[in-house]
Amino acid sequence: MELQKAILTDITELRKICIDAYSKNFYNHWNEGGLEWYLEKEFNVERLKSDLLDKDAEYYFIKRGLKNVGFIKIRNNTNKDLNIENAVELEKIYVLPECKGMGIGKTALNGIIKKAKERGSGNLFLCVIDTNMSAIAFYEKLGFTFHSKTILDIPYFKEELKGMNRMIKKLDGKKPVANNV
Template sequence: MSEITIKKVTLDKLATLQELSIQTFRETFAFDNTEEELQQFFDDSYTLEQLKKEIINPESDVRFVLVDGREVGFMKVNWGAAQTEHELENAFEIQRIYILNECQELGLGKKLFELALEMAKEGRFDWAWLGVWENNIRAQVFYQKYGFEKFSEHSFKVSDKVDTDWLMRKALKE
């Protein structure tokens, strides 16, 4: 049985976060993007400087999930001004959850997702929300099982290519 742990990403692990971000994004979206589009996205979004800004932002939280001490995935959540959209008041964004393909069937994404929801409830937010690619039906069904519903859309750019993400939300207070 593997030991699974979740740890906050620290500045000394920036390079690991960058490598994991690039590898998991490539594994997830290479089928729908050219290598040039992916590289432009990485050069814009996953530089060490950009990732450092995200880690030190007091309105974001970035965590690794480790299997037997090895970083195999991560999540990033935001609130306040750090959110990528501001359509909901007192909201908590689940921005990224990525797991290496080789570890996909271990329930790690679910573990991170449930941690994010727990953090949102503990933070007394009214809403949890996320963006999911319009063609990722599997993820949409997963989120719907947790009570998320589509409320809007936004554009997600990978280089010059523009995809549409569904914005899905869940009320955290009755």
């Protein structure tokens, strides 16, 4: 498994793996018409181009051999309301379902943690659906702890899945303090 940073000339390939990995994992999280709406909103060529040109965002292909088996999107923390200093957000990490259970997600996330540390970030945070116990356990095994609750504010997403846990991993070795907001 390796991480390969996506660049503008990769946009077609990036769009394909984004749509494949996301839709195969979360097709059942949407009300009718929602998945198609979301895929077009998040992964259209203009949006991906904008993200790839944004100095605060990075996409990485998760590769197994020559094949793209997932992707990661990270973003420098631009959310001042969150009050997490020197942070990078793991905005998206999706691996094709047929590649789950092979250690690919863990290896990829450890690669992103290493990259975040190398650039001097002190914290890595993410949001995860609060009923997705397997994902929460996965992040906890990698050293993430609960930070706070939030609600996913997006149309067409099933109401019962909108609760989100914010989780954080201190990259400087200090234990984070939970914020029960």
